[in-house]
Amino acid sequence: MDFQFDDNLVEFRQMVREAVKQDLPADIREGQRRFGGNQSDPHDSLTWTKILAKRGWSVPHWPVEYGGQNWSPMQLFVFQDELTRAFAPDTCWGGTHMCGPVIYTFGSEAQKERFLPAIINGDFYWAQGFSEPGNGSDLANLRTSATRKGDVYVVNGQKIWTSCAWMAEWGFFLVRTDPTVKPQRGISFLLINMKSPGITVRRIPQINGEAELCEVFLDNVEVPVENMVGEEGAGWTYAKFLLDHERTTSSFIYFNKRDLRIAQDIAANQMLDGVPLSKHPRFQGRLAQLEAEVTALEWSVLRVLANEQFQYNETAAASVLKVAGSRLQQTISELHLDLLGAQSIRQFPFEVHDRPNSPLWPDVTENANQRALIQRASTIYGGTMQVQKNIIAKLAFDL
Numbered sequence: 001m002d003f004q005f006d007d008n009l010v011e012f013r014q015m016v017r018e019a020v021k022q023d024l025p026a027d028i029r030e031g032q033r034r035f036g037g038n039q040s041d042p043h044d045s046l047t048w049t050k051i052l053a054k055r056g057w058s059v060p061h062w063p064v065e066y067g068g069q070n071w072s073p074m075q076l077f078v079f080q081d082e083l084t085r086a087f088a089p090d091t092c093w094g095g096t097h098m099c100g101p102v103i104y105t106f107g108s109e110a111q112k113e114r115f116l117p118a119i120i121n122g123d124f125y126w127a128q129g130f131s132e133p134g135n136g137s138d139l140a141n142l143r144t145s146a147t148r149k150g151d152v153y154v155v156n157g158q159k160i161w162t163s164c165a166w167m168a169e170w171g172f173f174l175v176r177t178d179p180t181v182k183p184q185r186g187i188s189f190l191l192i193n194m195k196s197p198g199i200t201v202r203r204i205p206q207i208n209g210e211a212e213l214c215e216v217f218l219d220n221v222e223v224p225v226e227n228m229v230g231e232e233g234a235g236w237t238y239a240k241f242l243l244d245h246e247r248t249t250s251s252f253i254y255f256n257k258r259d260l261r262i263a264q265d266i267a268a269n270q271m272l273d274g275v276p277l278s279k280h281p282r283f284q285g286r287l288a289q290l291e292a293e294v295t296a297l298e299w300s301v302l303r304v305l306a307n308e309q310f311q312y313n314e315t316a317a318a319s320v321l322k323v324a325g326s327r328l329q330q331t332i333s334e335l336h337l338d339l340l341g342a343q344s345i346r347q348f349p350f351e352v353h354d355r356p357n358s359p360l361w362p363d364v365t366e367n368a369n370q371r372a373l374i375q376r377a378s379t380i381y382g383g384t385m386q387v388q389k390n391i392i393a394k395l396a397f398d399l
């Protein structure tokens with residue numbers, strides 16, 4: 001198997017690289033470099049979505065009829081690789097990668113008309129209202145209820161760990177519309193305006209100093225019936241469709257490549273006894289091992305992408321990539337900390353722009369510890385490590 005990119009892809013990569021260099025505002029790049037890790041500032045995400053939209057690039061993975069580009073899976077890979085490499089933030093993932101595809105696949109014409117252009121243009125942020133206290137991995141047993149009364153559903157319950165709900169204008173929620181049938185059959189997919197009366201959002205302080213995750217309380221929230229996506233009771237199918245979309249990107253390959261490069265850079269510049277850490281056998285070994293693991297992960301992703309017939313969602317491939325990729329994220333960020341030692345605890349709030357710099361405190365020392373802390377979450381969201389391993393056991397080994 002030949003994994004060399006062909007000339008067309010090399011040219012495509014160069015074209016994207018030039019465009020990103022031209023389009024990505026320096027302050028957004030800087031914010032992402034200092035704080036990002038694999039998370040993006042939500043305001044930057046919306047600004048960047050708008051910028052990409054001008055080139056028609058904010059949803060290149062969508063079908064052309066809905067605003068996508070007719071790019072091959074390899075081109076999409078190269079595109080995302082270049083964006084991450086340049087420290088571009090994500091687009092608003094909830095819109096562009098999660099509920100957008102659900103709306104164009106299962107939604108009504110009115111929903112498509114109303115929401116797709118807004119997603120493409122980054123008009124507002126979307127919250128994903130799935131997890132509940134006690135029902136994260138066990139999502140099928142969620143309890144938030146939606147009872148039909150005339151032209152509205154009346155929604156009651158609580159969601160938790162809802163990323164950026166504090167600034168979201170809309171949310172896509174899983175709600176229980178029928179408590180009498182098998183759990184999966186009684187779930188529906190509802191689009192809810194986050195400013196509706198009866199919604200209370202409470203931010204949760206995080207160990208990395210941020211408070212992006214939220215609790216969302218829904219108290220007799222009235223949602224027009226036209227905001228139900230597809231059929232009542234079919235929400236579980238749509239959620240699985242959406243999560244499968246999410247899992248195909250869960251190898252974190254773009255971040256792993258970028259973060260390894262950063263580790264190599266730190267190792268080449270941090271000195272111990274007058275010798276760069278990259279020349280010390282202990283770090284040499286770790287860097288070499290991680291380089292091999294990141295390359296193996298990239299090739300695994302490319303192997304899947306290169307095979308157009310590959311039935312991604314019917315195999316354990318997505319879970320294998322998630323397990324390998326999320327573990328690598330954590331191992332690489334731990335290496336950053338070990339390479340930086342005490343310097344990794346240097347921390348600035350986002351608003352501080354005139355922080356003191358000196359050769360003793362290179363840029364990369366800023367917030368390294370916070371970035372490593374948020375990486376702890378990569379083995380939790382999008383399906384925990386243990387749950388992914390259960391899926392692998394079942395699908396790959398029939399256990």
Ligand SMILES: Cc1cc2nc3c(=O)[nH]c(=O)nc-3n(C[C@H](O)[C@H](O)[C@H](O)COP(=O)(O)OP(=O)(O)OC[C@H]3O[C@@H](n4cnc5c(N)ncnc54)[C@H](O)[C@@H]3O)c2cc1C
Pocket residue numbers: 127128129130131132133134135136137138160161162163213377380381382383384385386387390
């Ligand atoms: C940074 C971050 C962002 C998130 N953003 C969102 C969001 O925007 N919207 C949203 O809806 N949710 C979000 N989540 C929630 C996330 O999807 C859940 O945390 C995740 O699904 C796990 O659910 P839980 O927290 O309820 O843990 P639990 O399901 O209670 O799991 C607790 C522990 O038990 C283990 N476990 C559970 N079931 C099994 C099993 N069957 N076999 C073996 N072990 C098991 C788990 O692996 C875990 O170690 C986010 C989470 C994080 C960390």
